[in-house]
């Protein structure tokens with residue numbers, strides 16, 4: 001039987017690339033976009049790949065998380081991948097940021113992914129299932145010797161902390177594997193044109209890591225080549 005993945009945030013960039021990559025490896029994929037009407041490339045992929053079906057969810061809208069959970073009732077996932085993320089305000093400055101802007105950044109990058117994972121954890125296959133979060137090396141406190149992108153870094157550090165709390169119960173109760181993944185620095189809308197990696201190289205590596213990690217029943221912080229990143 002084909003494995004089933006849910007990929008949240010698949011309209012473009014890494015989420016779109018991972019949806020295509022997993023489908024090419026024989027997975028069934030339910031891929032989400034905030035607004036399906038705007039997700040042209042994902043719609044084209046679903047039109048040509050019968051194994052890709054579409055859903056919508058907005059991580060900045062708690063009601064939308066509960067609605068998605070209702071629509072996914074009865075599905076059992078081998079992988080739930082929370083990929084969606086935003087960079088936050090251009091200034092990235094604690095002096096300038098508003099409560100509304102930091103609230104939205106924390107909600108989309110840290111709170112909502114873990115909230116949705118908690119809603120869906122009973123529907124992840126016990127023992128071999130994976131819940132993976134697309135974090136960033138920038139979320140590592142140990143690795144931060146330069147600063148820069150301060151608000152984005154803080155949101156991913158918060159994601160990593162919340163993920164550790166999530167893992168503490170998800171691993172013990174259901175034998176799941178929990179992954180905090182760094183995709184590399186990749187040429188997407190977020191990564192920009194100067195990034196050294198193309199989407200294909202990153203998503204091939206991430207898919208290899210996902211397939212290798214099934215059944216580990218630990219929480220690891222790994223890059224797209226499977227290398228550990230310090231917390």
Ligand SMILES: NC(=O)c1ccc[n+]([C@@H]2O[C@H](COP(=O)([O-])OP(=O)(O)OC[C@H]3O[C@@H](n4cnc5c(N)ncnc54)[C@H](OP(=O)(O)O)[C@@H]3O)[C@@H](O)[C@H]2O)c1
Nearest residue numbers: 009011013014034058059084085136185186188189190191
């Ligand atoms: N690119 C890199 O170098 C890099 C490095 C480290 C980590 N990452 C992480 O990798 C993930 C994917 O990044 P990317 O480079 O592919 O970025 P991207 O091209 O900007 O794509 C971001 C994705 O997140 C979705 N999204 C944004 N806000 C959302 C919301 N409120 N609800 C639901 N979905 C939302 C976007 O959907 P819409 O199309 O609807 O906006 C889009 O599908 C992010 O978590 C990012 O932090 C990227």
